[in-house]
Amino acid sequence: MDFLNELNKSQLEAVTYTDGPSLVIAGAGSGKTRVLTYKIAYLLTQGVSPASILALTFTNKAAREMRRRIGELVGFQTSRYLWMGTFHAIFSRILRNEASLIGYTKDFTIYDTSDSKSLIKSIIKEMKLDDKIYKPGNIHSRISSAKNNLYTAQDYVKNPDFLKSDIQSRIPRTGEIYAIYANRCKQANAMDFDDLLLQTNILFRDHPQILAKYQHSFAYILVDEYQDTNFAQYLIVKKLAERHERICVVGDDAQSIYSFRGANIDNILKFQQTYRNARLFKLEQNYRSTKNIVKAANSLIDKNSEQIRKNIFSEKEEGNLIQVTSVLTDFEEAFNVANSIARLQKTENLTYSHIAVLYRTNSQSRVMEEALRKQNIPYRIYGGLSFYQRKEIKDVISYFRLVTNSNDEEALKRVINYPARGIGDVTVDKLSSTAQLHGVSIWSVLHDMLKYNLNVNAGTATRLAQFRDMIDVFAAQIDTLDAYELADSIVKTTGVIADAMNDRSAESLSRVDNVQELLKAIHEFSENKRKEEHAETVTLTDFLSEVSLLTDQDTEKDENEDKVTLMTIHAAKGLEFRCVFIVGMEEQLFPSPYAETPREMEEERRLFYVAITRAEENCFISYSKSRFRNGQTNFANPSRFLKDIDRKFLEYNDEVSTTTDKNAFFNRWDDEVEIERNRFRQNSFRPASSEPLKEPAQPRKLKKMSPSTESETPVENTNLPVGTFVKHGIFGIGKVIKTTLADGNEKAEIDFGEKGVKSLLLKFARLEILK
DNA sequence: TGTGGATGCCTTTTT
DNA sequence: GGCATCCACA
Numbered sequence: 001m002d003f004l005n006e007l008n009k010s011q012l013e014a015v016t017y018t019d020g021p022s023l024v025i026a027g028a029g030s031g032k033t034r035v036l037t038y039k040i041a042y043l044l045t046q047g048v049s050p051a052s053i054l055a056l057t058f059t060n061k062a063a064r065e066m067r068r069r070i071g072e073l074v075g076f077q078t079s080r081y082l083w084m085g086t087f088h089a090i091f092s093r094i095l096r097n098e099a100s101l102i103g104y105t106k107d108f109t110i111y112d113t114s115d116s117k118s119l120i121k122s123i124i125k126e127m128k129l130d131d132k133i134y135k136p137g138n139i140h141s142r143i144s145s146a147k148n149n150l151y152t153a154q155d156y157v158k159n160p161d162f163l164k165s166d167i168q169s170r171i172p173r174t175g176e177i178y179a180i181y182a183n184r185c186k187q188a189n190a191m192d193f194d195d196l197l198l199q200t201n202i203l204f205r206d207h208p209q210i211l212a213k214y215q216h217s218f219a220y221i222l223v224d225e226y227q228d229t230n231f232a233q234y235l236i237v238k239k240l241a242e243r244h245e246r247i248c249v250v251g252d253d254a255q256s257i258y259s260f261r262g263a264n265i266d267n268i269l270k271f272q273q274t275y276r277n278a279r280l281f282k283l284e285q286n287y288r289s290t291k292n293i294v295k296a297a298n299s300l301i302d303k304n305s306e307q308i309r310k311n312i313f314s315e316k317e318e319g320n321l322i323q324v325t326s327v328l329t330d331f332e333e334a335f336n337v338a339n340s341i342a343r344l345q346k347t348e349n350l351t352y353s354h355i356a357v358l359y360r361t362n363s364q365s366r367v368m369e370e371a372l373r374k375q376n377i378p379y380r381i382y383g384g385l386s387f388y389q390r391k392e393i394k395d396v397i398s399y400f401r402l403v404t405n406s407n408d409e410e411a412l413k414r415v416i417n418y419p420a421r422g423i424g425d426v427t428v429d430k431l432s433s434t435a436q437l438h439g440v441s442i443w444s445v446l447h448d449m450l451k452y453n454l455n456v457n458a459g460t461a462t463r464l465a466q467f468r469d470m471i472d473v474f475a476a477q478i479d480t481l482d483a484y485e486l487a488d489s490i491v492k493t494t495g496v497i498a499d500a501m502n503d504r505s506a507e508s509l510s511r512v513d514n515v516q517e518l519l520k521a522i523h524e525f526s527e528n529k530r531k532e533e534h535a536e537t538v539t540l541t542d543f544l545s546e547v548s549l550l551t552d553q554d555t556e557k558d559e560n561e562d563k564v565t566l567m568t569i570h571a572a573k574g575l576e577f578r579c580v581f582i583v584g585m586e587e588q589l590f591p592s593p594y595a596e597t598p599r600e601m602e603e604e605r606r607l608f609y610v611a612i613t614r615a616e617e618n619c620f621i622s623y624s625k626s627r628f629r630n631g632q633t634n635f636a637n638p639s640r641f642l643k644d645i646d647r648k649f650l651e652y653n654d655e656v657s658t659t660t661d662k663n664a665f666f667n668r669w670d671d672e673v674e675i676e677r678n679r680f681r682q683n684s685f686r687p688a689s690s691e692p693l694k695e696p697a698q699p700r701k702l703k704k705m706s707p708s709t710e711s712e713t714p715v716e717n718t719n720l721p722v723g724t725f726v727k728h729g730i731f732g733i734g735k736v737i738k739t740t741l742a743d744g745n746e747k748a749e750i751d752f753g754e755k756g757v758k759s760l761l762l763k764f765a766r767l768e769i770l771k
Numbered sequence: 772t773g774t775g776g777a778t779g780c781c782t783t784t785t786t
Numbered sequence: 787g788g789c790a791t792c793c794a795c796a
Contacts, residue, residue: 058785088786113784132779193786228785261784361782363788383784417772424772549786570783592782607783630781631787 003038003073007031014248014281015039018046018220021241021275023268024250027312028297028613029288029576036224036250037066040082041073043220050081052219054240057086058228060550062574066224080532083218087233088193089549091200095191096545098210102203107541109190109401110548114389115410116140116181116192122413123180126436127173134171142166143178147194148230148262150201153179187441188409197232204239215243226251226271230262238274245275253308254301257570257607259600269308282310288576288616290319296619296649297612303644304602321651322612324642325622330364330584333624334371337581340620341564342375344579352378354578356565358611360590363629364583365566372564382567386551392511393518395496397547400487403474404541407441419495422463427456431464443468470494483540484523491515569611580615582608585623586636608641 007015011031014024015038026032040053057063063085071079083090096106111119120143121136146156156162157175166174185192191199204211221241223229226249229237241247249271256265272278286294294314301307327333337357344350357368362383372379387393395418401411413432417423434452435442445452446468449461456464474490481489491497497515500508525546526538535542565577584590591604612619623638642650 060785062785086786092786110786112786196786225785257783258785260782261786363781366787420772422772551784551786568783570785573785589782594782628787 003041007034007038008285010281010283010285011035011038014283015042017279017281018043018246018248021245021271021278022248022281023226023271023275023278024248024281024283025268025308025310026250026252026283027286027310028252028255028610029286030283030312031285031287032224032250032252032283033062033066033069035283036222037069037073039248040066040222041070044070044074044078048220050078051083052217053082053084053222054090054218054220055082055084055222055224056090056233056237057084057224060086060089062224063089086549087229087236088196089546091236092191092196092545092549094214095196095199095203098203098207101207101210102199103186104191104199105189105405107189107404107545109188109405109408109411109544110196111185111188111190111192111410112388112548113140113193114394115190116144118413119184119410120177120181122432123177123184126433127177127180129173134173134177139171139174139177142174143181144192144194145262146178147192147198148232150198150232150235152198152202153182184409187407187439189405189407190410194232197230197236200236201232201239204236211239212243215240219244219246221247223247223249224251227253227256227265227268228258228263229267230264231267232262234264234267245277247275253306254304254310254606255573255610255613257573257603257610259603265306269306284310284312286312286314286613287316289314289613290316290617292319292321292649293612293615293617293619296322296645297609299646299649300605300612300641300644301609304605306599306602320618322619322621322645322649323653324585324650325620325653326638327622327624328626330367330624330627331371333583333622334367335374336622337368337583337620338371338375338377340581341372341377344618345377348579350579352562352564355581356567356572356575356577356579356614357581357583358567358569358572358614359583360569360592360607361584362568367628368566368583372566377564378562379564379566380561382565382571387514387517388547388550390511390514392497392500392514396487396491396515396518397544399474399490399494399496400540400544402471403478403486403490404544406443406471406475409442412442415494415496416467419498421467423460423467427460427464430455478539478541480537481539483526483538483543484519486540487519487522487543491519569607572614573610576614576616578616579618579620580611581620581622582611583622584627585621585639585642586627587639588634588636589627589629590639591641605641605644608639 004012004015008031011034014022014035018039024032024035026035036055040055043053044050055063055066057066067079067082067084070082085093092110095102095104096108099106099108117136117140120139121131124131124134124136124139146162151159151162153175156178162175163172166172185195204214218240221237221244223237228251237247237249249268251268253265253268256263256268259265272280289297291314294312298312325333325336327336341352341355344355345352357379359365359368365381365383369379369381388397395415398408398411398414401408402415406412413428416428431442431445431454434454435445438445438452440452445454446464449456449464454461470493474486474493477486497512500511522540522543525543529535529538529542565572565575569582590608591601595601595604621642623642624636626633626635628634
């Protein structure tokens with residue numbers, strides 16, 4: 001047990017306390033993973049059987065990494081028997097084992113979010129509701145959050161609160177949709193992501209002997225990132241831990257940033273109320289960052305009221321102050337960052353992979369990419385379309401799904417006419433409504449078209465039968481043929497990518513590549529499983545049961561290349577970089593305008609906390625006066641969160657353009673923007689170093705009016721009659737007193753009160769009309 | 772049954 | 787501005 005020497009006092013205490021429930025509050029960079037892995041290793045060396053340890057994480061990556069590290073400590077022959085994985089992976093495994101008890105078969109499909117939405121959309125259509133009002137995405141998130149809080153469809157329709165809220169939102173029939181959705185999932189032998197947790201709860205609730213079995217078998221339960229658990233997860237863990245009460249949860253309330261996915265920070269805040277005899281361990285030494293960064297982050301998070309107080313400290317050097325830079329435009333911000341990266345990389349003994357650029361929203365990546373490309377700085381961008389979301393991959397996998405589970409309605413709808421085989425929407429609708437009428441799956445209808453009186457012409461019937469028979473041939477081989485061979489045969493026979501194969505365009509080539517990649521992955525999966533588990537045949541069903549729970553982070557390949565990392569702050573949680581740039585530190589962006597309640601605002605602040613604490617040595621923050629977003633230029637003030645950091649940890653840079661490639665930069669700008677730049681300068685609209693954050697009396701957001709292009713008849717006349725009140729970026733609120741036409745340009749005289757009467761060209765002035 | 776032009780919409784997303 | 791989606795048309 002030499003490895004215990006590597007722990008500090010509080011880590012050691014947390015690791016060796018195994019008699020009852022414990023809560024480990026692990027500050028950023030405090031060695032959380034180390035505590036978890038060592039604790040499990042410690043249990044194993046104490047003679048606890050690996051199969052009686054359940055360790056739950058939120059990502060496959062975290063689980064894999066932890067298993068690997070435990071394996072290094074105690075041997076891989078031991079670590080492989082641990083029940084270690086994501087909530088979803090572990091409980092889908094248990095649900096497959098017990099499927100028959102809850103009306104499923106063990107090869108049930110897992111619907112991903114787009115399957116769920118598409119099914120909901122069909123239901124809305126079938127109910128003859130307007131999908132502009134009943135937006136599938138919105139309905140899905142309501143259902144999802146109901147499930148996360150363990151309300152079944154029956155609970156939902158019975159609950160007057162839901163109905164009241166749905167009526168208020170003008171979608172009173174949401175409950176009905178939920179009920180139908182649940183039925184259809186069941187009929188399709190499919191579970192969505194939320195079902196994996198909901199159905200587990202139902203299983204445990206309705207089958208006490210099953211619960212008892214798992215309670216008995218899991219002598220120790222450990223949960224990582226406990227601050228991100230939702231109610232469904234909380235209850236599963238609580239139920240499972242009831243017998244032994246040997247549960248250890250690890251997390252950091254200050255890093256709870258997933259409430260929008262149902263995570264409930266109360267789970268961690270109130271852990272000690274749930275488990276009265278729980279021990280609390282606080283890991284407060286930060287091994288990652290310099291003193292300055294840690295203190296700055298502390299001073300920020302201190303402004304939150306809901307938290308477990310802790311004293312995070314660093315023993316590393318004082319380090320550099322956090323650099324805060326203000327710029328005029330988002331382009332300039334991006335070029336500044338690119339320049340700084342180039343400089344750091346040359347002078348500071350940093351490689352690109354030590355550097356990350358973090359932002360609040362994915363859309364901010366574009367301008368950043370552009371700047372990095374111009375400077376020839378290699379980067380890797382996270383987020384965006386995942387491998388498994390790509391059309392060609394979804395198509396191929398849908399065939400696999402249909403072969404494995406022919407009741408999978410979403411898969412069937414996706415491939416029944418892809419590639420085109422003369423089965424159109426009309427036919428699919430007939431199939432679907434016939435199936436609904438008889439309460440069976442579409443597949444059942446296909447198998448007995450006569451019995452169900454499917455009203456199609458002979459040609460269509462033949463084509464349907466051909467499709468059905470093709471799938472049946474594959475299905476007959478599902479248990480005997482190797483996953484890769486069957487997959488390969490499906491891809492070839494169905495011709496899913498035949499059109500791409502015949503096409504030489506870059507897009508088609510990449511589609512073919514992606515499918516090859518998928519086949520390769522199946523091959524590897526099958527080989528590995530054969531080797532590791534001495535399985536005789538690895539079937540496509542085996543592969544599918546894992547693949548639906550995989551994400552892009554599990555398929556990252558170029559991790560070792562020297563590139564700058566670009567990602568959202570959410571995606572950066574758990575990572576660390578010597579140097580971190582946080583861009584777009586502006587009101588209306590960060591905090592997100594969607595954060596309305598104090599609780600949501602605190603979550604945004606935690607998100608900023610997460611961003612800062614990613615940095616080991618250097619942290620650069622920037623904000624821009626203007627930003628091009630959603631097709632228009634918006635003006636913004638510095639983020640309120642900057643004021644939450646103690647001034648003494650920051651250094652403000654009053655940056656004017658440091659852009660080297662001025663031409664490239666200005667080419668992006670038309671006269672209009674030039675004028676705005678000058679206005680800013682004239683108005684000294686820059687934070688002086690002494691008073692960096694004095695907010696200018698300026699409206700937060702200004703919507704540009706549609707620019708009047710030459711050919712168009714100006715509409716401003718109708719929009720801007722005399723007497724209209726408008727808002728201007730610099731002058732504030734004013735009243736239109738006169739409109740004229742000069743050289744074909746609309747001009748308005750506007751009285752801005754104290755600021756005087758201004759004559760503005762509407763083409764240039766960004767005015768917001770106040771109603 | 773496939774395409775194109777108009778329309779609408781935009782946060783974060785470990786599973 | 788960019789993307790997905792939808793309806794109108796050939």
